[in-house]
Amino acid sequence: MVLEAVACKHCGKTQHVKRYGTTRAGTQRYRCFDCGRTFVQTYTHKARDPLVKERITQMVLNGAGIRDTARVLGVNRNTVSAQFKKNRAARAVVKSSM
Known part of the structure:
Protein backbone atom coordinates (compact mmCIF):
# COMPACT_ATOMS: atom_id res chain seq x y z
CA MET A 1 0.00 0.00 0.00
CA TYR A 43 -13.74 19.05 -7.02
CA THR A 44 -16.79 17.75 -8.87
CA HIS A 45 -17.77 21.27 -9.95
CA LYS A 46 -15.14 23.55 -11.47
CA ALA A 47 -16.65 26.58 -9.78
CA ARG A 48 -15.75 25.19 -6.34
CA ASP A 49 -12.07 24.92 -7.14
CA PRO A 50 -10.08 27.74 -5.47
CA LEU A 51 -7.77 27.95 -8.49
CA VAL A 52 -10.72 28.67 -10.78
CA LYS A 53 -11.92 31.39 -8.41
CA GLU A 54 -8.46 32.95 -8.44
CA ARG A 55 -8.32 32.80 -12.25
CA ILE A 56 -11.73 34.48 -12.48
CA THR A 57 -10.45 37.38 -10.40
CA GLN A 58 -7.23 37.65 -12.41
CA MET A 59 -9.01 37.60 -15.77
CA VAL A 60 -11.56 40.23 -14.74
CA LEU A 61 -8.80 42.47 -13.37
CA ASN A 62 -6.96 42.11 -16.69
CA GLY A 63 -9.98 43.37 -18.59
CA ALA A 64 -11.58 40.14 -19.79
CA GLY A 65 -15.36 40.21 -20.00
CA ILE A 66 -17.64 37.97 -17.98
CA ARG A 67 -18.69 35.86 -20.97
CA ASP A 68 -15.11 35.50 -22.20
CA THR A 69 -13.93 34.45 -18.75
CA ALA A 70 -16.74 31.90 -18.44
CA ARG A 71 -15.97 30.44 -21.86
CA VAL A 72 -12.23 30.12 -21.23
CA LEU A 73 -12.59 28.55 -17.78
CA GLY A 74 -15.54 26.32 -18.66
CA VAL A 75 -17.91 27.67 -16.00
CA ASN A 76 -21.28 29.38 -16.14
CA ARG A 77 -21.25 33.17 -16.59
CA ASN A 78 -23.42 33.48 -13.45
CA THR A 79 -20.55 31.83 -11.55
CA VAL A 80 -18.12 34.43 -12.89
CA SER A 81 -20.50 37.25 -12.01
CA ALA A 82 -21.09 35.92 -8.47
CA GLN A 83 -17.37 35.49 -7.83
CA PHE A 84 -16.69 39.01 -9.07
CA LYS A 85 -19.38 40.42 -6.76
CA LYS A 86 -17.87 38.57 -3.78
CA ASN A 87 -14.40 39.97 -4.38
CA ARG A 88 -14.43 43.58 -3.17
CA ALA A 89 -10.80 44.21 -4.07
CA ALA A 90 -11.40 43.32 -7.70
CA ARG A 91 -14.43 45.60 -7.89
CA ALA A 92 -12.46 48.49 -6.37
CA VAL A 93 -9.66 48.13 -8.91
CA VAL A 94 -12.07 47.94 -11.84
CA LYS A 95 -14.03 50.98 -10.63
CA SER A 96 -10.88 53.05 -10.13
CA SER A 97 -9.68 52.27 -13.66
CA MET A 98 -12.93 53.49 -15.27
Missing part, protein backbone atom coordinates in the same frame (compact mmCIF):
# COMPACT_ATOMS: atom_id res chain seq x y z
CA VAL A 2 1.41 3.35 -1.07
CA LEU A 3 0.56 6.39 1.03
CA GLU A 4 0.25 9.60 -0.91
CA ALA A 5 0.91 12.89 0.86
CA VAL A 6 -2.05 15.23 0.52
CA ALA A 7 -1.16 18.91 0.22
CA CYS A 8 -3.52 21.61 1.46
CA LYS A 9 -5.20 23.43 -1.44
CA HIS A 10 -5.00 26.71 0.47
CA CYS A 11 -1.58 26.88 2.18
CA GLY A 12 0.25 24.05 0.36
CA LYS A 13 1.54 22.30 3.48
CA THR A 14 1.44 18.51 3.86
CA GLN A 15 2.51 17.93 7.46
CA HIS A 16 -0.78 18.48 9.28
CA VAL A 17 -3.41 17.34 6.78
CA LYS A 18 -5.83 14.73 8.13
CA ARG A 19 -8.90 13.01 6.77
CA TYR A 20 -12.03 14.88 7.85
CA GLY A 21 -15.09 12.87 6.84
CA THR A 22 -16.81 12.75 3.48
CA THR A 23 -19.06 14.96 1.38
CA ARG A 24 -22.68 14.07 0.63
CA ALA A 25 -21.49 12.48 -2.59
CA GLY A 26 -19.04 10.29 -0.67
CA THR A 27 -15.85 12.14 -1.66
CA GLN A 28 -13.12 12.15 0.99
CA ARG A 29 -12.67 15.52 2.74
CA TYR A 30 -9.45 16.68 4.38
CA ARG A 31 -8.64 19.29 6.99
CA CYS A 32 -5.41 21.24 7.27
CA PHE A 33 -4.57 21.92 10.89
CA ASP A 34 -2.07 24.63 9.90
CA CYS A 35 -4.62 26.95 8.25
CA GLY A 36 -7.77 25.28 9.66
CA ARG A 37 -9.55 24.94 6.31
CA THR A 38 -11.19 21.90 4.76
CA PHE A 39 -10.94 20.76 1.14
CA VAL A 40 -11.31 17.80 -1.20
CA GLN A 41 -8.60 16.63 -3.59
CA THR A 42 -10.68 16.85 -6.75
Whole structure:
Protein backbone atom coordinates (compact mmCIF):
# COMPACT_ATOMS: atom_id res chain seq x y z
CA MET A 1 0.00 0.00 0.00
CA VAL A 2 1.41 3.35 -1.07
CA LEU A 3 0.56 6.39 1.03
CA GLU A 4 0.25 9.60 -0.91
CA ALA A 5 0.91 12.89 0.86
CA VAL A 6 -2.05 15.23 0.52
CA ALA A 7 -1.16 18.91 0.22
CA CYS A 8 -3.52 21.61 1.46
CA LYS A 9 -5.20 23.43 -1.44
CA HIS A 10 -5.00 26.71 0.47
CA CYS A 11 -1.58 26.88 2.18
CA GLY A 12 0.25 24.05 0.36
CA LYS A 13 1.54 22.30 3.48
CA THR A 14 1.44 18.51 3.86
CA GLN A 15 2.51 17.93 7.46
CA HIS A 16 -0.78 18.48 9.28
CA VAL A 17 -3.41 17.34 6.78
CA LYS A 18 -5.83 14.73 8.13
CA ARG A 19 -8.90 13.01 6.77
CA TYR A 20 -12.03 14.88 7.85
CA GLY A 21 -15.09 12.87 6.84
CA THR A 22 -16.81 12.75 3.48
CA THR A 23 -19.06 14.96 1.38
CA ARG A 24 -22.68 14.07 0.63
CA ALA A 25 -21.49 12.48 -2.59
CA GLY A 26 -19.04 10.29 -0.67
CA THR A 27 -15.85 12.14 -1.66
CA GLN A 28 -13.12 12.15 0.99
CA ARG A 29 -12.67 15.52 2.74
CA TYR A 30 -9.45 16.68 4.38
CA ARG A 31 -8.64 19.29 6.99
CA CYS A 32 -5.41 21.24 7.27
CA PHE A 33 -4.57 21.92 10.89
CA ASP A 34 -2.07 24.63 9.90
CA CYS A 35 -4.62 26.95 8.25
CA GLY A 36 -7.77 25.28 9.66
CA ARG A 37 -9.55 24.94 6.31
CA THR A 38 -11.19 21.90 4.76
CA PHE A 39 -10.94 20.76 1.14
CA VAL A 40 -11.31 17.80 -1.20
CA GLN A 41 -8.60 16.63 -3.59
CA THR A 42 -10.68 16.85 -6.75
CA TYR A 43 -13.74 19.05 -7.02
CA THR A 44 -16.79 17.75 -8.87
CA HIS A 45 -17.77 21.27 -9.95
CA LYS A 46 -15.14 23.55 -11.47
CA ALA A 47 -16.65 26.58 -9.78
CA ARG A 48 -15.75 25.19 -6.34
CA ASP A 49 -12.07 24.92 -7.14
CA PRO A 50 -10.08 27.74 -5.47
CA LEU A 51 -7.77 27.95 -8.49
CA VAL A 52 -10.72 28.67 -10.78
CA LYS A 53 -11.92 31.39 -8.41
CA GLU A 54 -8.46 32.95 -8.44
CA ARG A 55 -8.32 32.80 -12.25
CA ILE A 56 -11.73 34.48 -12.48
CA THR A 57 -10.45 37.38 -10.40
CA GLN A 58 -7.23 37.65 -12.41
CA MET A 59 -9.01 37.60 -15.77
CA VAL A 60 -11.56 40.23 -14.74
CA LEU A 61 -8.80 42.47 -13.37
CA ASN A 62 -6.96 42.11 -16.69
CA GLY A 63 -9.98 43.37 -18.59
CA ALA A 64 -11.58 40.14 -19.79
CA GLY A 65 -15.36 40.21 -20.00
CA ILE A 66 -17.64 37.97 -17.98
CA ARG A 67 -18.69 35.86 -20.97
CA ASP A 68 -15.11 35.50 -22.20
CA THR A 69 -13.93 34.45 -18.75
CA ALA A 70 -16.74 31.90 -18.44
CA ARG A 71 -15.97 30.44 -21.86
CA VAL A 72 -12.23 30.12 -21.23
CA LEU A 73 -12.59 28.55 -17.78
CA GLY A 74 -15.54 26.32 -18.66
CA VAL A 75 -17.91 27.67 -16.00
CA ASN A 76 -21.28 29.38 -16.14
CA ARG A 77 -21.25 33.17 -16.59
CA ASN A 78 -23.42 33.48 -13.45
CA THR A 79 -20.55 31.83 -11.55
CA VAL A 80 -18.12 34.43 -12.89
CA SER A 81 -20.50 37.25 -12.01
CA ALA A 82 -21.09 35.92 -8.47
CA GLN A 83 -17.37 35.49 -7.83
CA PHE A 84 -16.69 39.01 -9.07
CA LYS A 85 -19.38 40.42 -6.76
CA LYS A 86 -17.87 38.57 -3.78
CA ASN A 87 -14.40 39.97 -4.38
CA ARG A 88 -14.43 43.58 -3.17
CA ALA A 89 -10.80 44.21 -4.07
CA ALA A 90 -11.40 43.32 -7.70
CA ARG A 91 -14.43 45.60 -7.89
CA ALA A 92 -12.46 48.49 -6.37
CA VAL A 93 -9.66 48.13 -8.91
CA VAL A 94 -12.07 47.94 -11.84
CA LYS A 95 -14.03 50.98 -10.63
CA SER A 96 -10.88 53.05 -10.13
CA SER A 97 -9.68 52.27 -13.66
CA MET A 98 -12.93 53.49 -15.27
